[in-house]
Amino acid sequence: MKRLIALLMAAVLALGLTACGEKKEPTAEQITGRYGLSNAWDSLMPYNSPSGSNYTRIICDKIYDRLAYVHADGTLDPRGATSWESADDGMAVIFHLDEKAAFHDGTPVTAQHWADTITLMTDPNCPALGRSVFSVLAGTDENGVALEGEQLGAEAVDDHTLKLTFKRPTTPEDFLLDKNREFYVLPTHLMEGVDPAQIMELDLWDAPVGSGPCKFVEEIPGSQLVLEINKDYQLGCPDFDQLVITVMDKSNLLPSLISGDLDYYAFGGNVSVEDAETARASGLEVVEGEVPNTFYELMLNCETIPSAEVRRAIDLALDKEALCLQSTQGLGEPTATDVTPGTEYTCSLTWERDVDQARTLLEQGGYDGRTYTLACTSNRSGLASLMQQELAEVGMNVTIETVDSAALFSGMADGKYDMAIASHTPGALPLWFTESRLSEGNNIFHIADLEPYTYYIEQISAASGWETRQVLLDKLQELLADQRPFIPLWFGRTLHVQSPTVDNIDYPSSSFSNENIWAWKMKEA
Amino acid sequence: MGRYLRRRLLTAIPVFFGITILVFCMLNLAQGSILDLMGEGSGATDADRAALAASLGLDLPLPQRYLMWLGDLLRGDLGVSYANGKPVAGLIAQRVGPSLLLTGTGVVLAVAIALPLGVLAAWKPRSGWDKAASALSLISFGVPGFFLCLAGIFLFSVTLGWLPANGMYAAGRFSGVADLIRHLILPAGVVCLSSVGELVKQTRAACLEALGEDYIRTARAKGLTDGAVMVRHAFRGALIPVLTTILSHIPHILGGSVVVEQIFGWPGMGSLLFSGISGRDYTVVMGVTVVIALTVLLTNLLLDLVYGLADPRVRYGKE
Numbered sequence: 001m002k003r004l005i006a007l008l009m010a011a012v013l014a015l016g017l018t019a020c021g022e023k024k025e026p027t028a029e030q031i032t033g034r035y036g037l038s039n040a041w042d043s044l045m046p047y048n049s050p051s052g053s054n055y056t057r058i059i060c061d062k063i064y065d066r067l068a069y070v071h072a073d074g075t076l077d078p079r080g081a082t083s084w085e086s087a088d089d090g091m092a093v094i095f096h097l098d099e100k101a102a103f104h105d106g107t108p109v110t111a112q113h114w115a116d117t118i119t120l121m122t123d124p125n126c127p128a129l130g131r132s133v134f135s136v137l138a139g140t141d142e143n144g145v146a147l148e149g150e151q152l153g154a155e156a157v158d159d160h161t162l163k164l165t166f167k168r169p170t171t172p173e174d175f176l177l178d179k180n181r182e183f184y185v186l187p188t189h190l191m192e193g194v195d196p197a198q199i200m201e202l203d204l205w206d207a208p209v210g211s212g213p214c215k216f217v218e219e220i221p222g223s224q225l226v227l228e229i230n231k232d233y234q235l236g237c238p239d240f241d242q243l244v245i246t247v248m249d250k251s252n253l254l255p256s257l258i259s260g261d262l263d264y265y266a267f268g269g270n271v272s273v274e275d276a277e278t279a280r281a282s283g284l285e286v287v288e289g290e291v292p293n294t295f296y297e298l299m300l301n302c303e304t305i306p307s308a309e310v311r312r313a314i315d316l317a318l319d320k321e322a323l324c325l326q327s328t329q330g331l332g333e334p335t336a337t338d339v340t341p342g343t344e345y346t347c348s349l350t351w352e353r354d355v356d357q358a359r360t361l362l363e364q365g366g367y368d369g370r371t372y373t374l375a376c377t378s379n380r381s382g383l384a385s386l387m388q389q390e391l392a393e394v395g396m397n398v399t400i401e402t403v404d405s406a407a408l409f410s411g412m413a414d415g416k417y418d419m420a421i422a423s424h425t426p427g428a429l430p431l432w433f434t435e436s437r438l439s440e441g442n443n444i445f446h447i448a449d450l451e452p453y454t455y456y457i458e459q460i461s462a463a464s465g466w467e468t469r470q471v472l473l474d475k476l477q478e479l480l481a482d483q484r485p486f487i488p489l490w491f492g493r494t495l496h497v498q499s500p501t502v503d504n505i506d507y508p509s510s511s512f513s514n515e516n517i518w519a520w521k522m523k524e525a
Numbered sequence: 526m527g528r529y530l531r532r533r534l535l536t537a538i539p540v541f542f543g544i545t546i547l548v549f550c551m552l553n554l555a556q557g558s559i560l561d562l563m564g565e566g567s568g569a570t571d572a573d574r575a576a577l578a579a580s581l582g583l584d585l586p587l588p589q590r591y592l593m594w595l596g597d598l599l600r601g602d603l604g605v606s607y608a609n610g611k612p613v614a615g616l617i618a619q620r621v622g623p624s625l626l627l628t629g630t631g632v633v634l635a636v637a638i639a640l641p642l643g644v645l646a647a648w649k650p651r652s653g654w655d656k657a658a659s660a661l662s663l664i665s666f667g668v669p670g671f672f673l674c675l676a677g678i679f680l681f682s683v684t685l686g687w688l689p690a691n692g693m694y695a696a697g698r699f700s701g702v703a704d705l706i707r708h709l710i711l712p713a714g715v716v717c718l719s720s721v722g723e724l725v726k727q728t729r730a731a732c733l734e735a736l737g738e739d740y741i742r743t744a745r746a747k748g749l750t751d752g753a754v755m756v757r758h759a760f761r762g763a764l765i766p767v768l769t770t771i772l773s774h775i776p777h778i779l780g781g782s783v784v785v786e787q788i789f790g791w792p793g794m795g796s797l798l799f800s801g802i803s804g805r806d807y808t809v810v811m812g813v814t815v816v817i818a819l820t821v822l823l824t825n826l827l828l829d830l831v832y833g834l835a836d837p838r839v840r841y842g843k844e
Contacts, residue, residue: 032696036790040800042608050577050608051562051804127580129563132570143572200610218698220619221609222800223792226697244697247800248790251675256690259682282683406557406805413561441570 031240031522033502036257036265038250040222045205046184047121047128054425057181057513058266059245062227064184064210065109067095068176069516072291072508074343074428076176079235080109080185080211081162084176090169090464091138092153097160100234103187104215111156116188118154122146126196132441133182136175138165142441168462177428181513185211213518214243223247238502238520257497258282263522266515268293268507269497273329276495285498288331292340292491293511295426295433296327298387302485303446304418305372309365311484314419316358317394320351323386324490332492337477338433340426341491345470347477358394371397372418375408380421387421412444425511426491430473431460437486445485452479533829537822544818545598545811549591552807558583559607559805581607594811603815604808608800613812616797621779621816623693624793627786628778630709631716636771639721643728643767647736648755658725665722673715674788681711691790712789716782720774727770731763738762765832772828776820 041059043049049056068084069077081095101109118137121128124145134144138153146152153165164175187209191199208216213235214227225245231237248256254275256262268289271279276286298318300311320334333341336351376384384400391398398419403411411417426432436442438453447453456476463469480486496507504519560574560583578584582593597604603613638661646658668676682690688711689695695704735741736759744758779794786795794813801809 030696034692036691040608040804042804043610048610050559053562127576129577130573132573143570206611220792221606221611221616223620223790223796224692224697242697244692246692246697246790247796248691249788251671252678252691252788252790255675255678255683259678259686259690261682261690261692403556404803406559406561406803407555408557410557410561416556439570441572 030242033238033240033243033520033522034261034263035243035245036253036262037245037247038253038265040247041225042222043205044208044216044219045200046182047131047186048200048205049129052130054267054513058510058515059225060184060210060212061181061514062212062214062243062517063208063216064186064212065101066180066185066514067183068180069514070177070180070509070512071506072289072293072511074173074177076173080114084172086171087163088165090171092163092165093170093172093175094157095162095164095172097162098234099160101211102232102234103189103211104209104230105187105190107187107189109185109211110159111162112159113188114162114185115154115156117184117186119146119152120186120188120191120196120199122152123196124148126199128199130182133179136166136170136179138167140167169464174429178432187211213237217242233518235518237518239522240520243517254279254497257500258284260500263501264499264505264520266510268494268510269499269505270494271497273331273495276497279497284500287496287498287507289493289496289508291342291493291508291511292332292426293494293508294332294423294492295335295338295340296324296421296423296489296492297338297433298487298489299412299420299422299445300484300486301412301415301418301446302448303415306448307365307367308483309361310367311365311487312482313358313361313365313367313394314391314396315351315484315487316354316361317391317396318387318487318489319353319390320489321353322390323383324492326386327380327383328490328492331494332490334490335488336481338426338480338488339430339473339477340428340432343428343430344466345430345473347474349477349481355394362394362396367396369395369397371399373401373416374398375401375403375411375417375420377405377408377421378402383421409444415446421489430469431457434476434480435461447485529829530826533826537826541818541822542595545595545815546591548814549594549807549811550587552805552810553587553590557805559807562805594808598815603812606801606809607806608804608809613808616809617794617812617816620792620794620797623791624782624786624795625778627709627712627791627793628716628782630713631782632720632771632774632778634713634717635720635724635774638717639724640728640767643725644732644755644760646725646729647732647759648751650733655729658729662722662726665718665720665725668718670715670719670782670784671788673718674712674785677711677715678788693791712782712785712791715785719782719785720777724767724770728763728767731766732759735759735762768831769828772824772831775824775827776817779816779820 037055039055041056042051043056044063046060046064065080067079067081069079071077078098080097080101082098083096085094087094097109097111103109118134120126121131122134122140122144131144134140135142139147139150141147155163157163190204190209191202194202213230213233215230217226217228219225227243229237229241229243253265254271257265258279271286279286305311324332324334334351336349337347339345339347374384374387381400381402388398388400401417408420412420424433435457437444438447438450438457440450443450456472456479460469460472460476463472499505501523503521503523506516560578563574563577582590594604605612606616642654642658645654649655678690681688689708693705693708694700699705741754741758744754783795783799785791786793787799797809798813801813
């Protein structure tokens with residue numbers, strides 16, 4: 001028996017130590033920034049990410065450079081580009097690139113790298129994922145694929161001047177607010193001569209070379225990423241030497257911050273009201289966000305709920321105040337629209353619960369007493385129960401199905417569910433939500449005729465002045481209020497737990513999937 | 526013995542393929558796929574999803590996809606991860622070591638505590654040892670793993686500041702055994718506490734049963750001391766059920782502990798399986814399933830062989 005136990009222990013020790021056998025030892029004097037993340041990134045190649053999630057974006061934000069830095073309030077700061085201006089009567093934007101920018105292998109970043117990146121990713125043979133972001137550029141189709149025989153709207157005017165030409169008038173601000181987080185510069189000098197069809201197979205993506213504020217060191221995919229600070233980054237560098245990003249359960253992020261085992265966690269050290277009390281009691285400072293960073297909606301299936309009256313009845317039956325309070329604990333405002341408050345665009349629509357009117361509308365809509373299925377993720381089952389009770393008050397039957405995100409979106413897309421609760425990071429542009437949701441390629445609300453919506457969306461996109469856009473936006477919002485293909489619920493703000501060890505973190509801007517890591521400074525002990 | 530082994534190995538083959546078919550079907554028939562997750566954050570279009578489906582082979586019929594996966598498996602290829610395009614075998618190889626270290630340490634510690642405590646509890650019923658064994662079993666069975674993790678973090682990391690709350694190394698890379706051990710104590714302690722109850726209970730019950738046997742009375746009649754009777758005879762007789770319990774933890778050791786690894790950010794097989802399931806990364810889940818299924822089958826075989834060593838009465842019979 002002793003022999004058996006000894007053998008077992010030896011085997012465990014020997015095999016277990018393989019876990020640390022081949023690692024390089026960090027030098028003793030290295031200062032490490034420890035960063036927590038509750039979900040894993042997928043690919044370190046930004047245009048090969050199946051999820052296209054914010055978790056992947058926030059990692060790519062460290063390794064690769066973008067044109068600008070977007071603040072939570074919609075203001076912009078230079079990053080890869082030092083300045084920008086409109087050209088060609090608003091059909092193009094000229095970016096003046098930072099001449100100090102360089103890839104991690106020392107090669108200077110030029111406008112040609114940017115143009116080549118876009119050319120390569122829009123190449124029909126390149127298996128890039130999520131390339132519909134390039135569809136705003138001239139010379140591409142609606143999926144962002146370059147059209148044969150047409151001039152692609154990405155041109156290197158000189159070494160440090162990049163010109164992007166669009167299909168319709170676009171201001172630099174509109175472009176950057178909407179697309180900055182999807183536009184990265186890749187080291188195209190390391191891909192010369194490679195068949196675009198083989199780009200994603202390159203070993204380069206196992207140890208990516210970018211021009212961002214951090215250099216890749218090593219990765220345990222889906223679990224841990226070690227990055228070295230790029231001391232030559234054009235905007236500066238933090239006063240630590242490496243950044244270790246660890247994926248762990250959400251429940252351990254705040255305890256790790258309190259115990260000093262993390263310096264920061266994404267996104268922006270977000271914390272619930274209850275946990276904020278714990279953080280404060282542990283001596284951490286908690287700051288309330290000033291800009292809405294979540295938008296909640298109730299997605300509706302217009303095929304199974306075909307009557308606009310019934311959909312409007314659902315809107316009137318829901319007590320958004322109570323739902324918002326339950327979800328945000330006072331850090332949110334109910335809404336009748338998807339237009340983000342605090343931006344330059346407004347919406348005069350208001351919301352008020354009206355149970356009697358909801359009952360009347362249900363009758364008018366011919367509701368036959370059928371039971372609808374409401375899908376939600378497990379953390380929103382409380383919200384779903386409240387909704388169920390509120391809808392029961394007006395005589396609507398609802399059953400709740402608790403599923404994970406993949407099943408929820410899949411179930412809505414294939415028409416299995418009648419309604420589902422979802423949340424998004426709101427944008428400052430008037431079409432941040434509707435342009436992608438009300439399109440042929442992503443008709444998750446199963447709207448039979450998208451044309452009335454796409455008409456306004458096209459008009460708003462093509463309009464150049466704020467006033468014209470606002471008028472058109474009002475008309476689109478009236479149409480949405482009349483048809484109610486989805487129900488806007490509320491905009492929520494968040495609480496940010498301040499790092500006990502690092503200063504200068506721009507917490508709210510992480511909602512735009514960018515972080516000013518170059519400015520982070522370790523606090524003096 | 527050889528014939529017995531051959532027969533067991535042959536029966537294991539259909540069981541193994543049955544497991545892979547079952548898991549493959551369950552995964553692929555479950556609502557939602559990686560294509561749906563694609564739409565969640567990126568506002569991806571149908572064209573984007575179609576391109577991804579084509580590149581991953583998700584547009585093919587289910588039986589064809591299974592046969593392709595099986596063909597690759599028989600050639601020793603576990604495929605590539607849907608999420609990051611890396612070979613699944615490489616991902617598993619990267620995670621096996623940390624899982625063995627974490628869960629292996631936890632289970633070895635549990636065995637080291639459970640065997641003597643179980644024997645003492647059986648030897649001296651209603652004593653302090655017996656009460657301690659009962660209390661330990663109660664905590665181990667009654668408190669869920671995630672709660673033990675969070676309670677451990679709260680007590681030892683947040684309140685006392687003795688142990689790190691996450692990760693395997695302080696600086697992301699190996700920087701000494703002491704650092705590794707500091708990071709190991711808390712998660713391994715939770716694994717130990719989660720496993721120890723069953724082992725203590727099993728050891729105690731098996732020893733109590735053995736103490737009632739005739740050969741124990743004979744041993745006592747020969748004038749052996751209580752201790753000698755207990756350790757040399759009763760415990761030996763109780764070994765089979767105890768060994769069964771211990772060895773049944775081997776797949777658990779290799780497969781990692783999903784909850785513990787996920788909460789502590791430990792880069793093992795459990796957290797790989799968790800991210801595979803939540804990200805609908807079917808090839809990763811299938812790869813981990815293959816490893817766990819093979820371990821379970823081999824462990825069962827090993828159990829049968831160890832029975833013979835532990836108890837001379839067990840013979841691999843001719844039928």
